Amino acid sequence: MANKMGRVPAREQEAGVRKSNFDEVCLGYTLEDAVVEAKRCLGCKKPQCVAGCPVGIDIPGFIEELKKENIEGAAKVIAESSSLPAVCGRVCPQENQCEGKCVFARKAGAIAIGKLEKFVADYSRENNIDLTKTEPKNGRKVAVVGSGPAGLACAGELAKRGYNVTIFEAMHEAGGVLTYGIPEFRLPKKEIVQAEIDNIKKLGVEIETNVIIGRTITIDELLEEEKFEAVFIGSGAGLPKFMGINGENANGVFSANEFLTRVNLMKAYKEDYATPIRLGKSVAVVGGGNVAMDAARTALRLGSETHIVYRRSDAELPARAEEIHHAREEGVIFDTLTNPTEILVDENGDVKGMICVKMELGEPDASGRRRPIVVEGSEFVLEVDTVIMSLGTNPNPLITSTTDGLDTNKWECIVANEHGCTSKEGVYAGGDAVTGAATVISAMGAGKSAAAAIDEYIKEKANQKETHYA
Amino acid sequence: MNNKIVKKVQLTDNIYLMDIEAPRVAKASKPGQFIIVKNDEKGERIPLTIADYNKEKGTVSIVFQTVGASTKELALLNEGDYVMDFVGPLGQPSEFIEENIEELKNKNIIFIAGGVGSAPVYPQVKWFKENNLDVDVIIGARNKELIILEEEMRAAAKNLYISTDDGSYGFDGRVTDLLKDLVQNQGKNYDHAIVIGPMIMMKFMSMMTKELNIPTTVSLNPIMVDGTGMCGACRVSVGNKIKFACVDGPEFDAHLVDFDEAMRRQNMYKTQEGRAILKVEEGDTHHHAKCGCGGNI
Numbered sequence: 185m186a187n188k189m190g191r192v193p194a195r196e197q198e199a200g201v202r203k204s205n206f207d208e209v210c211l212g213y214t215l216e217d218a219v220v221e222a223k224r225c226l227g228c229k230k231p232q233c234v235a236g237c238p239v240g241i242d243i244p245g246f247i248e249e250l251k252k253e254n255i256e257g258a259a260k261v262i263a264e265s266s267s268l269p270a271v272c273g274r275v276c277p278q279e280n281q282c283e284g285k286c287v288f289a290r291k292a293g294a295i296a297i298g299k300l301e302k303f304v305a306d307y308s309r310e311n312n313i314d315l316t317k318t319e320p321k322n323g324r325k326v327a328v329v330g331s332g333p334a335g336l337a338c339a340g341e342l343a344k345r346g347y348n349v350t351i352f353e354a355m356h357e358a359g360g361v362l363t364y365g366i367p368e369f370r371l372p373k374k375e376i377v378q379a380e381i382d383n384i385k386k387l388g389v390e391i392e393t394n395v396i397i398g399r400t401i402t403i404d405e406l407l408e409e410e411k412f413e414a415v416f417i418g419s420g421a422g423l424p425k426f427m428g429i430n431g432e433n434a435n436g437v438f439s440a441n442e443f444l445t446r447v448n449l450m451k452a453y454k455e456d457y458a459t460p461i462r463l464g465k466s467v468a469v470v471g472g473g474n475v476a477m478d479a480a481r482t483a484l485r486l487g488s489e490t491h492i493v494y495r496r497s498d499a500e501l502p503a504r505a506e507e508i509h510h511a512r513e514e515g516v517i518f519d520t521l522t523n524p525t526e527i528l529v530d531e532n533g534d535v536k537g538m539i540c541v542k543m544e545l546g547e548p549d550a551s552g553r554r555r556p557i558v559v560e561g562s563e564f565v566l567e568v569d570t571v572i573m574s575l576g577t578n579p580n581p582l583i584t585s586t587t588d589g590l591d592t593n594k595w596e597c598i599v600a601n602e603h604g605c606t607s608k609e610g611v612y613a614g615g616d617a618v619t620g621a622a623t624v625i626s627a628m629g630a631g632k633s634a635a636a637a638i639d640e641y642i643k644e645k646a647n648q649k650e651t652h653y654a
Numbered sequence: 655m656n657n658k659i660v661k662k663v664q665l666t667d668n669i670y671l672m673d674i675e676a677p678r679v680a681k682a683s684k685p686g687q688f689i690i691v692k693n694d695e696k697g698e699r700i701p702l703t704i705a706d707y708n709k710e711k712g713t714v715s716i717v718f719q720t721v722g723a724s725t726k727e728l729a730l731l732n733e734g735d736y737v738m739d740f741v742g743p744l745g746q747p748s749e750f751i752e753e754n755i756e757e758l759k760n761k762n763i764i765f766i767a768g769g770v771g772s773a774p775v776y777p778q779v780k781w782f783k784e785n786n787l788d789v790d791v792i793i794g795a796r797n798k799e800l801i802i803l804e805e806e807m808r809a810a811a812k813n814l815y816i817s818t819d820d821g822s823y824g825f826d827g828r829v830t831d832l833l834k835d836l837v838q839n840q841g842k843n844y845d846h847a848i849v850i851g852p853m854i855m856m857k858f859m860s861m862m863t864k865e866l867n868i869p870t871t872v873s874l875n876p877i878m879v880d881g882t883g884m885c886g887a888c889r890v891s892v893g894n895k896i897k898f899a900c901v902d903g904p905e906f907d908a909h910l911v912d913f914d915e916a917m918r919r920q921n922m923y924k925t926q927e928g929r930a931i932l933k934v935e936e937g938d939t940h941h942h943a944k945c946g947c948g949g950n951i
Contacts, residue, residue: 354882356692356699356739364884394741396882400678422884426896433889433896433915435922442885450698450879458698458724459879460923533918580883582901 238629273302332360334418334615337631431527464569604634677712686748717773768851
């Protein structure tokens with residue numbers, strides 16, 4: 185039986201080659217690979233994988249179509265639940281979601297649901313399969329703030345339900361973290377991100393770039409002056425954290441956000457783009473999440489020796505196993521159980537090194553992970569000339585501080601329930617703006633749930649009006 | 655979204671004024687805020703302080719000095735041309751517009767503009783004029799040719815003082831000397847100073863106002879990318895705390911700003927910027943392929 189053979193490996197660019205280019209690392213399945221892998225799926229009666237998917241894709245359903253080599257059919261099954269399959273197939277942490285729940289997860293290896301989704305999405309894009317199925321327009325206006333995963337999912341869902349949706353994006357290009365954050369070699373911008381955004385536009389969604397909600401126009405103005413009946417806030421968590429150690433304002437210390445934005449959005453790595461990037465011989469990326477891996481692998485591709493500096497051990501690295509594996513293969517040096525205490529600065533204000541201490545793991549802390557403790561007398565200098573801080577992000581207070589009656593919690597996150605309802609009537613929110621930094625797919629899930637709630641809210645309001653005038 | 659340049663005036667050798675069509679931005683603009691402009695697809699995001707705005711016409715005025723490759727390219731555009739991206743207003747409005755007008759009436763306020771700093775000072779002075787409040791203004795520059803917006807400022811200020819480093823116009827000396835002269839020799843008394851200009855000028859003016867015991871506000875213009883708080887490139891130390899100029903500023907208490915650090919950070923890309931300028935200036939004569947320098951020498 186095919187199951188016992190384990191999963192079909194997806195083709196990848198060889199580590200030695202890809203470490204000096206920005207082309208996509210994972211080349212994915214051929215049709216033959218995909219069908220062989222699909223046939224491993226048992227099509228469980230009570231599929232746990234679906235329960236593990238934040239947007240509830242009918243996974244056995246699309247795999248069933250794949251088994252029959254009906255790629256168009258498979259794409260249509262996915263399109264019922266997800267508006268960004270080519271993105272999710274690439275960046276979702278499937279090992280913790282759908283694949284983590286697969287009955288084969290602990291045996292021959294889970295069905296490669298992510299790679300199959302990627303294959304179906306890429307195939308349907310390359311073959312121009314039309315997935316735009318929308319209800320007739322109902323003439324009602326909804327505004328969506330932010331064109332990242334939460335906003336795109338919400339807008340796509342509402343457009344399918346017949347709404348006139350306008351997305352307001354603060355940057356000059358749509359996509360949010362898909363555009364400025366995740367690097368080209370993991371998520372190609374033109375071929376994948378732009379194509380997915382174009383699909384959302386085909387549903388009738390309008391995207392206005394260069395509009396900063398809270399500055400250019402406020403939420404209240406959208407509701408009162410521009411007559412949007414509801415607003416969904418999917419503005420993400422964009423404010424970078426710093427450590428607060430000495431030397432952190434030296435030239436050569438960047439937030440991962442700045443570093444990745446310069447490279448991904450502003451294309452600083454290309455000769456003919458004007459935005460500069462400054463990178464030295466040796467780079468330390470502080471942090472161990474997916475963003476840290478992205479920053480490290482980007483720095484490596486720009487020609488620097490690159491270290492990941494993380495205070496806990498390898499086992500606690502929060503990044504996806506696949507990203508860590510790829511980073512190691514490409515030659516990123518992992519300095520785990522290591523914590524920076526000071527950045528050394530030369531007479532010109534440039535970074536000349538980073539003082540670190542060695543750590544060991546003690547008792548579990550509030551997060552359930554073993555608390556890192558400093559090893560006495562373990563101080564040493566890591567010889568680096570660039571430091572990239574990848575310590576996580578907080579939501580931006582631009583919107584919450586300019587909108588009356590919108591409650592936030594102590595982390596500046598917008599307070600919203602599981603349907604995205606906030607403390608303000610007609611205003612919904614979801615994604616990182618509500619949860620703090622999380623995943624693309626959970627943001628999409630939140631966008632989708634909020635779309636259903638907005639639909640219900642507007643319909644109910646319309647009914648009340650009719651009753652009132654009757 | 656493209657934004658049309660409806661007016662272009664060359665104010666000096668290397669300072670230009672442009673009125674740019676951006677109705678949403680014009681409607682929301684307040685004194686003290688800034689915008690970001692991007693010339694074309696491959697351009698940088700250039701932060702520029704708002705010099706004026708016309709809510710009826712839907713235009714925003716920017717004044718810029720051609721200091722780098724991107725501003726040089728912007729200066730090559732003409733009336734009727736478009737910039738690809740124009741976003742704003744960004745940053746906090748000037749603190750005064752939130753204050754009680756009656757209380758402001760009792761305050762003696764002086765604005766001090768260095769060089770191209772006249773541009774961001776002007777909408778603030780104009781705001782005081784529109785609210786029937788008197789303020790004094792100093793414009794300082796290296797020489798007479800570099801004085802901009804003199805007539806506009808004269809119309810809006812109660813007293814306008816001009817200083818040039820070479821003595822070619824107005825007071826002979828630096829703006830710091832002029833302020834000291836006004837306070838110590840001419841019986842002027844100021845409760846607050848707003849200083850906008852090159853970082854080095856703001857540093858020395860801040861030292862002077864500290865000496866004269868005048869609370870002072872400066873508007874910083876550090877390196878930034880997105881301008882919305884996302885990148886942290888614009889971080890400055892203010893009273894030993896890290897602030898982001900784009901969202902916490904751009905205006906800060908001058909006596910708390912670490913100017914030396916701010917100046918160092920402003921020079922972060924200096925050599926790369928120099929190379930980029932060469933590419934603009936040499937145009938087609940700066941070929942990549944032949945010498946193998948990759949266009950970088």
